[in-house]
Amino acid sequence: MTSTRRTAVSPDGTRFRDLDGDGVMAPYEDPRLSAEERTADLLPRLSRQEKAGLLFHTIIGVGRPGEHDEPAGVSPYTTRELVGERLVNHLNVHTLPTARETAQWVNAVQELAEQTPHGIPVTLSTDPRHGFTENSGVSLEAGSLSQWPESLGLAxxxxxxxxxxxxxxxxxxxxxxxxxAALHPQVDLATEPRWGRQGQTFGQDAALSSAFVTAFLRGMQGEHLGPASVACTTKHFPGGGPQADGEDPHFPYGRAQVYPGGRFAEHLEPFRAAIAAGTSAVMPYYGMPVGLELDGEPVEEVAFGFNRQILTGLLREQLGYDGVVLTDWGLVTDIELFGKPFPAKAWGVEHLSPVDRVARVLDAGADQFGGEVRTDLVLELLADGRLDERRVDESVRRLLLVKVRLGLFDDPYVDEDAAEQVVGAAPFRAAGHRTQAESVTVLAGAAELPLAPGRRLYVEGVGPEVAAGYGVVVDDPADADLALVRLQAPFEPRDRYFLEAMFHQGSLDFPADVVERVTALAAQVPVVLDVTLDRPAVLTPFDGVVTVLTASYGCSDTALLDALSGAIAPRGRLPFELPRSMAAVRASRPDVPSDTADPLYPVGAGQTVAPAGRGREHVTAAPASSSGRAAPGS
Structure with missing residues (x-):
């Protein structure tokens, strides 16, 4: 779909969007010019208000198409207030309706953007939304899109x-x-077993993560950004995995990021790969480095988004990165949502006022504030002379270049019929299902697989209606040939801060009642136990107790049963090690991969299941290669 309201034709016959409404094709409206030429023309035309709007990238709810005066989702602002008044034109969408309704809403928002002084189109962004995780601070469940395992499953x-x-x-x-715009990929290394953000990573191995982020960026952006690209934000620079005690820096108690093993450079490797592959943006993490030195100099203990040594000294100057630096969400404003506090992640600079925090972030080298709409503070800094407009122009240039390269100035609209046909298309869903099943990792009991059809099944954590397609479901384990149980990796429930209940943190031990239940069940009937790993779990209590033990990383019941029955061969290998005990976890170093003593299953562990009807080879945990990948032939 292309809006006709501002479509015009120049005297030489060139069709263009008359975004400023003057009837003349300005250079920034000329589709024949380079992105650099168009940006250079537009930048000096912009008011301070327009420039300030470009520096913010905030959350918006998807409402009814064209109803721009209704707040939607968690944002207290209407679409008109954000786009039409504050001139914010980078918006992060959360829950989506149907594909057609989403496309209609998107087109209506772009129509609204045409009414702003220079018609700057809106860049709509999203967190990952093709998996199973529903956490508005991390990732969104697939909904009408095709569903795949989390990134750990790909790893x-x-x-x-x-x-x-x-x-x-x-x-x-x-x-x-x-x-x-995609607010991913996430390439932090999963080296601290307790950290709650591992599900969307590519595991613990730096070389593997580097290869994967390169492939992901090529698939999303192409060799260069263009009208067929989605611009990616690689996060969380310089690597968010080594959190002290595995606590997450969304919350005040988790702000410290530590490197007792001296592995800072290893965590940086995937970002070097992402920069080489042309990532459109980089997002620094909330974490605050503690005890870190670079080139013999202590790094100031302030969060990475405020840290000039990290953003300017390391990222810009040493690594040569000139793309967009987008902060993680909410560094400036302390808020309360749904009756719970959510302080700004201004770790190390909590004493600063919001306006001073804005000044500090820009001085550090960031271009854009995630999850904020404080255009007023940028304008205040400019008016007071505390912020040089040339510094703002540096960031505005980077942000406009991305919009122009994506083709948004020429056509930001989508075809509503095509959206309905493409989103969740049958081939995409089939590919996602196959990948879910193949990612299943058989840790023990491969000799018992594939499961023979027609067995009497007792199920817990599995939909009986799904299991009925693979056997006869019974209500009493005493009547079963086999029990199929699915568990989520354990965590400690917390709910003091906004979003905290959605984060899986704390101990990796299963509660005693869960262990007792599975153990008692295994005394009655052979148990096939699958554990969904969004981070490691201590599986020691089940070792030698259950007949088959598998790990999955975002996998439907149907995909799991396809893997167990041999309809799709499981081929997963552990993307991180599984510790034997919490004592081993507490003694490990957060920045060092495979650092727990005598792990129950090492990285790369997995067993091969022989095809149905052939002799089954029982393969023990495969030795890991130097890249953390299972050895060939395993």
Whole structure:
């Protein structure tokens, strides 16, 4: 769809969007010019208000198409207030309705953007939304899009081509919906077993993560950003995995990031790969480095988004990065949502006022504030002379270049019919299902697989209606040939801060009642136990107790049963090690991969299941290669 309201034709016959409404094709409106030429023309035309609007990238709810005066979602602002008044034109969407309704809403928002002084189109962004995690601070469940395992599942398969295939599907579905920026991939290394953000990583191995982020960026952006690209934000620079005690820096108690093993450079490797692959943006983490030195100099203990040594000294100057630096959400404003506090993640600079925090972030080298709408503070700094407009122009230039390269100035609209056809298309869903099943990791009991059809099944944590397609479901384990149980990796429930209940943190031990229940069940009937790993779990209590033990990383019941029954061969290998005990976890170093003593299952562990009807080879945990990948032939 293309809006006709501002479409015009120049005297030489060139069709263009008359974004400033003057009837003349300005250079920034000329589709024949380079992105650099168009940006150079537009930048000096912008008011301070327009420039300030470009520096903010905030959350918006998807409402009814064209109803711009209704607040939607968690944002207290209406679409008109954000786009039409504050001139914010980078918006992060959360829950989506149907594909057609989303496309209609997107087109209506772009129509609204045409009414701003220079008609700057809106860049709509999204957190990951092709998996199973529903956490508005991290990732969103697939909904009408195709559903795949979390990134850990892709790492478990270990196939770079599969990552490229996944990225291409994501790109096509995002494009159909008008989502032109991805707030991912997440390439933190999963080296602290307790950290709650591991599900969306590619595991603990730096080389594997580097290969995967390169493939993902190529699949999403192409060799260069263009009208068929989705611009990616690689996060969380310089690597968010080594959190002290595994606590997450969304919350005050989790702000410290530590490197007792001296592995800072290793955590940086995937970002070097992402920069080489042309990532459109980089997002620094909330974490505050403690005890870190770079080139013999202590790094100031302030959060990475405020840290000039990290953003300017390391990222800009040493690594040569000139793309967009987008902060993580909420560094400036302390808020309360749903009756719970959510302080600004201004770790190390909590004493600063909001306006001073804004000044500090810009001085550090960031271009854009995530999750904030404080255009007033930027304008205040400019008016007071505390902020040089040339510094603002540096960031505005980077942000406009992305919009122009994506083709948004020429056509930001989407085809509503095509959106309905592309999003969740049958081939995409089939590919996602196959990948879910293949990512399943058989840790023990491969000799008992594939499961023979027609067995009497007792199920817990599995939909009986799904299991009925693979056997006869019974209500009493005493009547069963086999019990199939699914568990979520354990965590400690917390609910003091906004979003805290959605984060899986704390001990990796299963509660005693869960262990007792599975143990008692295994005394009655052979148990097939699957544990969904969004981070490691201590599986020691089940070792030698259950007949078959598997790990999954975002997998439907149907996909799991397809893997167990041999309809789709499981091929997953652990993307991180599974510790034997919490004592081993507490003694490990957060920045060092595979650092727990005598792990129950090492990284790369997994067993091969022989095809049905053939002799089954019982394969023990595969030795890991130097890259953290299971050795060939395993």
């Amino acid at each position: 478990a398969i270990g196939d770079v081509q599969r990552v490229a295939e996944f990225a291409d599907v994501v790109r096509r579905e995002y494009l159909a919906l008008g989502l032109r």
